[in-house]
Amino acid sequence: MNRFLPFECIAAFRFMREGLIQTILIIVGVALGVSVIVFMSALLSGLQTNLFRRTLNYQAQIVILPPEEVARPLHPSHGDTIASLVQPRSQRLRSIDQWQKVQEQVARMPAVVAITPIVSGPGFAVRGDANKAVTITGVESETYLRVIAVADKIVAGKAAVATTDIVIGIELAADLGASLGDKLRLTTASGSAETMTVTGIFDFGNKGVNERNVYIAFRDAQNLLDLAGGASSIELNVRDPFMAEEVARTIAAATGLEADSWIKTNAQFFSAISAQTLSNSFIRFFVALTAALGIASVLVVSVVQKSREIGILRAMGTSRGQVLRLFLIEGAFMGLVGSLFGSAMGWLFLDFWRGIARNPDGTPLFVITVEPMLFVMAAAGATLVGTLAAIVPARRAARLDPVVAIRG
Amino acid sequence: MADPARRTNPVLRLVGVHKSYAVGTRVELEVLHGIDLVLARGEFAALIGPSGSGKSTLLNVIGLLDQPTRGQIFVDGHETSLLDDKELTRLRGRSIGFVFQSSCLLPEFTAAENVMMPLLANRGRPDAEMREAAEALLDQVGLQPWQDHMATELSGGQQQRVSIARALAMRPALVLADEPTGNLDTKAADGVFELLRSGNRMHGTTFLIVTHDPRLANRCDRIVELVDGRIVSDRPNLHPVRHSADAEAIA
Numbered sequence: 001m002n003r004f005l006p007f008e009c010i011a012a013f014r015f016m017r018e019g020l021i022q023t024i025l026i027i028v029g030v031a032l033g034v035s036v037i038v039f040m041s042a043l044l045s046g047l048q049t050n051l052f053r054r055t056l057n058y059q060a061q062i063v064i065l066p067p068e069e070v071a072r073p074l075h076p077s078h079g080d081t082i083a084s085l086v087q088p089r090s091q092r093l094r095s096i097d098q099w100q101k102v103q104e105q106v107a108r109m110p111a112v113v114a115i116t117p118i119v120s121g122p123g124f125a126v127r128g129d130a131n132k133a134v135t136i137t138g139v140e141s142e143t144y145l146r147v148i149a150v151a152d153k154i155v156a157g158k159a160a161v162a163t164t165d166i167v168i169g170i171e172l173a174a175d176l177g178a179s180l181g182d183k184l185r186l187t188t189a190s191g192s193a194e195t196m197t198v199t200g201i202f203d204f205g206n207k208g209v210n211e212r213n214v215y216i217a218f219r220d221a222q223n224l225l226d227l228a229g230g231a232s233s234i235e236l237n238v239r240d241p242f243m244a245e246e247v248a249r250t251i252a253a254a255t256g257l258e259a260d261s262w263i264k265t266n267a268q269f270f271s272a273i274s275a276q277t278l279s280n281s282f283i284r285f286f287v288a289l290t291a292a293l294g295i296a297s298v299l300v301v302s303v304v305q306k307s308r309e310i311g312i313l314r315a316m317g318t319s320r321g322q323v324l325r326l327f328l329i330e331g332a333f334m335g336l337v338g339s340l341f342g343s344a345m346g347w348l349f350l351d352f353w354r355g356i357a358r359n360p361d362g363t364p365l366f367v368i369t370v371e372p373m374l375f376v377m378a379a380a381g382a383t384l385v386g387t388l389a390a391i392v393p394a395r396r397a398a399r400l401d402p403v404v405a406i407r408g
Numbered sequence: 409m410a411d412p413a414r415r416t417n418p419v420l421r422l423v424g425v426h427k428s429y430a431v432g433t434r435v436e437l438e439v440l441h442g443i444d445l446v447l448a449r450g451e452f453a454a455l456i457g458p459s460g461s462g463k464s465t466l467l468n469v470i471g472l473l474d475q476p477t478r479g480q481i482f483v484d485g486h487e488t489s490l491l492d493d494k495e496l497t498r499l500r501g502r503s504i505g506f507v508f509q510s511s512c513l514l515p516e517f518t519a520a521e522n523v524m525m526p527l528l529a530n531r532g533r534p535d536a537e538m539r540e541a542a543e544a545l546l547d548q549v550g551l552q553p554w555q556d557h558m559a560t561e562l563s564g565g566q567q568q569r570v571s572i573a574r575a576l577a578m579r580p581a582l583v584l585a586d587e588p589t590g591n592l593d594t595k596a597a598d599g600v601f602e603l604l605r606s607g608n609r610m611h612g613t614t615f616l617i618v619t620h621d622p623r624l625a626n627r628c629d630r631i632v633e634l635v636d637g638r639i640v641s642d643r644p645n646l647h648p649v650r651h652s653a654d655a656e657a658i659a
Contacts, residue, residue: 005533005534006532006533007528007529007531007532007533007534010528010534011516014514014516014517015516017516018515018516308512309514309515309516312506312508312512312514313514313525313529314473314497315471315473315500315506316501316506316525316526316529316530316574317497317498317500317501317502317526317529317530317578318497318501318529319493319494319497319498320493320494320497321494322529322532402473403468403473403474406473406508406512
């Protein structure tokens with residue numbers, strides 16, 4: 001007998017050893033359930049991250065904008081109408097007031113991992129006879145590339161931009177017939193114009209983005225868009241993309257500016273991802289429920305089988321609490337051991353999946369990273385579920401009348 | 409032993425104990441009709457009576473496994489009617505040992521572990537002393553060579569010997585034995601009975617043995633007879649028979 005274990009543990013382990021086949025069967029059952037949960041969760045989070053990275057890679061998770069300008073008609077004091085029609089104001093390109101301070105303030109938030117100022121506005125790219133409408137984005141290369149992974153999408157040249165450099169999309173390059181080192185002219189509605197040199201060509205896998213987005217140096221954009229010293233928006237990424245909306249609200253409240261998260265600007269996409277997450281939660285719940293019912297039924301049978309022993313233990317001075325804990329420990333143990341085997345099985349399934357889910361060129365279809373927390377959560381969850389499942393049988397065991405139990 | 413109540417009070421005192429069971433919703437069946445009984449320290453008494461006379465019910469009530477409907481029970485000087493389940497369990501664990509009809513060993517444990525079990529349950533955690541105590545007790549019942557065998561590997565007589573060792577493990581004031589030799593052949597029964605006797609002599613433990621075997625009763629110091637839930641006779645057995653052969657002759 002192990003000297004360090006309390007009575008309840010010793011008795012619980014012996015009871016489980018005595019009913020070894022039952023114990024093994026239920027542990028295998030729990031393990032299968034946990035492996036499904038681990039596999040599904042890792043697969044889904046890999047899938048979602050991948051989808052997210054592939055489709056929304058050209059935009060930051062949160063964009064901070066100056067507040068919209070609103071028309072403020074003089075309000076009548078005694079019910080007499082002053083204006084019968086109030087026309088909303090048109091939104092001109094403005095800078096965020098004291099954007100450096102705002103950026104500093106937001107960067108201090110623990111959820112924020114990368115932040116960068118942007119000067120963005122409409123313009124035209126002109127080369128020879130070709131004239132294309134573009135969205136000019138003036139960036140501070142060093143910080144911007146941490147928010148948007150343009151560098152990963154460059155097909156020619158480099159992503160970083162210095163004065164009079166311009167990085168354009170592959171479609172725009174085709175439309176303008178421009179290639180690396182070629183010059184093109186950027187003009188804006190205000191009449192400013194600048195001749196730029198193409199230093200990089202990107203492909204985001206999105207035709208609209210490839211046609212419209214051009215990246216130039218921050219100061220160039222300030223000059224072109226007539227926004228000297230200003231920044232039209234601040235873009236940032238957060239640690240957990242799915243928490244972006246909460247962070248955006250916090251930012252909006254703290255700064256008094258408008259903060260839009262990708263969740264708000266891509267509601268359809270987000271609701272599709274949410275539906276996946278929800279269905280995964282459903283599957284997890286029912287698998288956990290099945291495991292719990294399995295543990296409970298094994299323990300109910302065990303209580304009936306062991307009722308005579310329980311009666312004898314009670315006669316020898318074992319308290320109701322000890323009997324109760326004995327069965328709770330059995331449930332917790334079945335859950336814990338099941339989850340350890342289950343995590344290992346889930347890992348093997350994932351490995352197998354990685355082996356078969358490949359692109360034609362042999363690269364993985366998408367990267368599945370398994371957080372160690374997933375296993376910790378699975379173990380803790382299964383132990384908890386096992387304990388909860390044991391409550392009903394354990395209470396039944398604790399309430400057994402020793403007289404009836406011993407008589408058999 | 410420091411408990412003063414232990415020296416002065418009888419080991420067991422029953423005052424007007426009634427026990428009835430509900431049969432259906434209206435009818436109550438009274439099994440014990442006012443039992444008064446005192447067992448002094450070191451007594452070796454038999455409780456006899458025909459089947460259905462309430463012997464087992466009385467034993468369960470005395471053993472604090474069941475609560476009387478009316479009346480008082482004092483175990484080792486403690487009045488039990490106001491104790492809750494936890495306190496009853498504690499008192500039962502410390503003061504009362506049980507030997508049941510067919511051996512009630514725990515099949516998951518070895519002989520020695522079965523003997524340790526009351527110590528373990530009452531103290532909550534194993535320690536080296538327990539092992540020593542269990543081995544000494546198994547030695548007394550002649551089963552030391554079997555100490556590491558699983559309970560299920562022992563014969564019926566051996567299992568009953570282990571049960572006796574287990575009943576004595578907590579050094580209880582009172583041991584209740586319900587037909588301890590009921591399922592054994594004569595030879596094994598003799599051995600088991602002798603062990604009860606020696607437990608009584610060596611430790612001064614009080615024994616109350618339920619039996620319907622007159623041979624066995626005749627070997628006890630006192631014979632209490634229960635008929636229809638009442639004690640009809642309670643007499644000292646002045647010349648307890650020492651050997652089973654003599655007992656058989658008298659029977």
